[in-house]
Amino acid sequence: MKLAKSLAVAALTTALTSLAAVAPSWAEWKPSKTVEFIIPAGTGGGADQMARMIQGVIQKHQLMDQSMVVINKSGGAGAEGFMDVKESDGNEHKIIITLSNLFTTPLATGVPFSWEDLTPVSMLALDNFILWVNSESPYQTATDYIEAVKSGADSQFKMAGTGSKQEDQIVTVAIEQVAGKKLTYVPFKGGGDVAKQLVGGHIDSTVNNPIEAVSFWQAGNVRPLCVFAASRIEAQGTAKWQDIPTCKEAGVEIEYQMLRGIFMSPGVSQEVVDYYVDLFQKVRETQEWKDFMAKGAFTQTFLSGDDYKKWVADAAVVHKDLMTKAGFLAAN
DSSP states (O other), rough: HHHHHHHHHHHHHHHHHHHHHHHHHHHOOOOOOOOEESSSSSTSSSSHHHHHHHHHHHHHTEEEEEEEEEOOOOTTTTTHHHHHHHHHHOOEEEEEEEOHHHHHHHHHHOSSSGGGGGGEEEEEEEEOOOOEEETTSSOOSSSHHHHHHSSTTTTTSEEESSSSHHHHHHHHHHHHHHHOOEEEEEEESHHHHHHHHHHHTTTSEEEOOOHHHHHHHHHSSEEEEESSSSSSOOOOOOGGGGOOOOOTTTTTOOOEEEEEEEEEOTOHHHHHHHHHHHHHHHHTHHHHHHHHHHHOOBBOOOOHHHHHHHHHHHHHHHHHHHHHHHOOOOOO
């Protein structure tokens, strides 16, 4: 009797152990309802285009059982979007694409938000900034443009950009420091609107991301003068990005790239984070993503886990330094 009982217990233990071993594959987390994809910027800009492309890829290739809806929340230089995610503690169905306003918005506005209030998921790429002028302007090189600014009066030249005291204006201030003259900075809600202002001849220059201006460049409406990166763009495609010199080559000692990454609500489990990391890895394997990277001249760098957290922490320090030097910090 005792032997039979012992055998029964042993059999039960073995069964439970076997169940435990396979349970993760049965109970692996995945979305149970629509996932909200928040964009803390306006329509038409780089973040908006990337998020909508990702949504389309996920849907086309059925990479997720549930649907994904893209929502623009650009109010307060993106604070609307970031605060929405911050306040959605434990929400496993809300993610946000980030740009440099992840750092600049709280520093410039004093809004009670930090990247540490969110859960880092992954870096998708680094985005470049290019100095653009209208194709009918007389400036053929970055040196031509900078010399014209130097020769002009303060505030004579107009630079349009996305938002105030964000990445576009940080680069603008850096140009002012090189030229020794003030530019008139004109903010708009998104990079798409900014590019259209240049095409229309309403402003003199922009520092649009490649994806925001490439269609106008290919149509002959705008001219790239230099890229604010350490080296020339390597992306291959119909646009000849590699022909654009770095700004440093042109004697303009400015270098700046922007994060295109994913965060989500605080308080979610590692299992949930791992699901989204895997999802974006699958997106990166598609031809649509590769074409988008080439068209937008992105630097393809994928990070997750501790490597991603360290990169973000270091970038936060760099942005605080840039914002301090530009005089953009909110008053205490």
